[in-house]
Amino acid sequence: MLSRALSTTRRALRSPSGGLRMFSSTLRVNSNLSYQVFKPEKDEVSRGPIIFLHGLFGSKQNNRSISRALARDLKCEIFTLDLRNHGDSFHADEHNYLVMAEDVVQFMQHLKLDKGALIGHSMGAKVAMTVALESANLVSALVPVDNAPINAALKSDFDKYVRGMQHVEAEKPQSQSHADSVLQKYEESLPIRQFLLTNLVRVPEDRTMKFRVPLSVLGESLGNMADFPYREPGSVRYDGPTLFVRGTKSRYVTDDAIPAIKAFFPRAQIADVEAGHWLISEKPEAFRQAVVKFFKELD
Numbered sequence: 297m298l299s300r301a302l303s304t305t306r307r308a309l310r311s312p313s314g315g316l317r318m319f320s321s322t323l324r325v326n327s328n329l330s331y332q333v334f335k336p337e338k339d340e341v342s343r344g345p346i347i348f349l350h351g352l353f354g355s356k357q358n359n360r361s362i363s364r365a366l367a368r369d370l371k372c373e374i375f376t377l378d379l380r381n382h383g384d385s386f387h388a389d390e391h392n393y394l395v396m397a398e399d400v401v402q403f404m405q406h407l408k409l410d411k412g413a414l415i416g417h418s419m420g421a422k423v424a425m426t427v428a429l430e431s432a433n434l435v436s437a438l439v440p441v442d443n444a445p446i447n448a449a450l451k452s453d454f455d456k457y458v459r460g461m462q463h464v465e466a467e468k469p470q471s472q473s474h475a476d477s478v479l480q481k482y483e484e485s486l487p488i489r490q491f492l493l494t495n496l497v498r499v500p501e502d503r504t505m506k507f508r509v510p511l512s513v514l515g516e517s518l519g520n521m522a523d524f525p526y527r528e529p530g531s532v533r534y535d536g537p538t539l540f541v542r543g544t545k546s547r548y549v550t551d552d553a554i555p556a557i558k559a560f561f562p563r564a565q566i567a568d569v570e571a572g573h574w575l576i577s578e579k580p581e582a583f584r585q586a587v588v589k590f591f592k593e594l595d
Contacts, residue, residue, distance in 0.1 A: 302487070302530040308341075308560045310490070319337045320436050323378070328372055328375070328380075328385060328386040328399075329336065329378060329379070329380070329385050329386075329400075329403045329501075330356065330376050330378040330383055330384035330385045330397055330466055331356060331373070331376060331377045331378065331383055332356055332360070332363075332376050332527040332529065333373055333375055333376075334360075334363040334367040334372055334373070334374040334376070334557070335367055335374075336368055336370075336371045336372065336373075336527070337368060338369050340371050341371060341372055341373060341562055342371040342372070343370060343371060343372045343591070343595075344372065344409075344411050344413065344436050345373040345374070345375055345402065345411070345412045345413070346366065346370070346373070346374045346375070346376070346407050346412065346414070346415055347375045347377060347403075347404065347412050347413070347414050347415070347424075348362075348374055348375065348412045348415045348416070348417075348420075349379060349400070349414065349415065349416035349417070349420030349421075349423050349424055349558050349582075350376075350377075350378070350382065350383075350417060350419075350420050351375055351417045351418030351419045351420050351421075352418060352419040352421075352454060352514070352521060353382070353457065353489070353491070353492055353495060353509065353514070354382065354383075354418075354420075355378050355382050355383030355384075355495070356376035357380050357383070357384055357494060358417075358491075358494075358577070359376045359417075359574075360376065361575070361580065361583060362576055362580055362583065363376050365580075365584050366584065366587060367590070368417070369584070370591050370592075371518055375407075375409070375412075377400070377403065378399075379396050379419075379420065379474075380395070380396060380399055380404075381491050381509060381510055381513055381514060382509055383508070384508075384539045387510045387513065388513075389513055391513055391514065391517035391520060392517065392520040392523070392525075393406055393422050393423055393426045393520070393523070393524065393525050394430075394525050395425045396426075397423055397425045397426035397430055397431075398430075399436065400414075400423060400424075400427050400462065402426060402433050402585075403521070404529070405434075405570065405590070407435055407536040409434070409464070410434065411434065411436045412434065412435065412436060412437075413435070413436050413438070413585070413591070414427060414428065414435055414437075414438050414441070415416075415439040416438065416439070416440055416441060416443075416485055417442060417443075418442060418443050418519055418573065419443075420441075421440035421441050421442065421443035422443050422445070422524060422525060423522075424438060424440055425438065425445050425524075425534075425560070425561075426525055427438050428532050428534040428536065428538075428561075429526060429532045429533070429560065431466075431534070432536065433484055434441065435534065435536055436536065436537075437537045437538070437589060437590075437591065437594060438534060438536060438537070438538040438539070438543075439538070439541060439590065440538075440540050440573055440583040441540075441542075441575065441576065441583075442449070442542050442543050442546050442548045442549060442573050443543045443548050443549065444540070444548065444549045444550075444553035444556065444557060445524050445526065445553075445557060445560045445561075446523055446524055446553050446556050447522065447523050447524050447527070447558055448548075449522050450457075453483065454518055455515070456482050456517055456519070457482065457483065457492055458486075458511055458514065458515040458518070459480045459482060459494060460478070460481065460482030460492075461479070461484060461495075461507050461511055462479055462511050462515075463479075463481075463482070463505070464478045464479055464496075464505075465506050465507060465511070468502075468505075469504065469505050470502040470504055470505065471505070472496060472505070475493060475496055475505055476489055476493060479492065480521055481531065484520065485582070487574075490557075490576075495507045495509050496508075500531050513583075526560070529555065529556040529559035529560055530559035530560065532560070532562070533559075533560060533562060534560065534561050535562060535563060536563065537563055537590075537594055538563055538565065539564070539565050539566075539567055539586070539587070539590040540557060540561075540564055540565070540566050540567070541567045541568075541569060541570055541571075541575070541583060541586055542566065542568055542569070542575075543568075543571040543572050543573055543574075543575040543578075544568050544569065544571070545570070545571060545572040546571070546572050546573040546575070548573055549566075554566070558573050562568065565590070567586040567590070569582045569583055569586065570582070
């Protein structure tokens with residue numbers, strides 16, 4: 297196992313209750329996954345860590361607010377990761393659930409997170425499920441958010457997003473507003489465009505803007521993102537506590553998927569949130585309440 301000799305730079309944030317919350321700056325370990333750590337007030341840790349995994353085109357930035365709240369409510373450390381080909385983590389040609397799960401396992405082993413809970417949204421949900429099925433001994437609890445352990449075509453316009461983002465790069469925009477005007481031809485929803493544009497960074501050489509994610513790799517991997525590594529429900533199982541959180545207005549986790557969920561995850565519970573696929577940002581309080589209730593019932 298690799299050494300845990302890492303230095304951290306701490307910053308203090310004012311919590312809603314007025315206290316100070318400490319969290320680490322962006323770090324990178326030898327597995328090359330960039331991450332942040334959120335801690336409860338006064339570092340009063342009373343349970344094992346939670347590893348939080350984002351969805352396709354997302355990053356650790358997406359889950360900062362909810363991670364602060366969960367660290368406070370559950371009195372634990374929350375590690376938010378950038379998965380490969382996302383955020384500040386490394387780029388690689390191979391992009392599928394097995395390799396991403398191995399990245400997460402290496403991350404946990406490197407930081408000696410011998411027993412951690414996993415929360416993952418969308419793509420991150422399937423990564424979390426794969427980690428639990430492959431390395432159950434590392435996972436204390438599992439919370440997949442709006443995705444199921446099935447092979448199903450992506451129910452969103454991710455291929456269109458890739459084309460739009462490639463068009464943005466071809467235009468060499470010098471401002472986010474210019475990039476947004478190009479992307480608007482591919483996606484009408486402002487919140488979705490804003491989400492995609494969180495990946496936009498400025499190129500120092502010519503001051504133009506481009507996306508920090510490898511668009512060609514992700515575009516070619518969309519089929520893998522619809523897939524699930526295990527074709528036969530029940531062929532492998534995770535017997536730990538599991539909560540599937542699904543959006544009632546989303547089509548990703550239908551009632552038809554529940555038999556497969558129960559076959560892979562026999563202790564699975566289902567929590568419904570009145571929202572679409574992006575339920576963590578749409579209904580953060582409902583999501584927080586469902587997750588806190590789940591973990592506190594494990595105490």
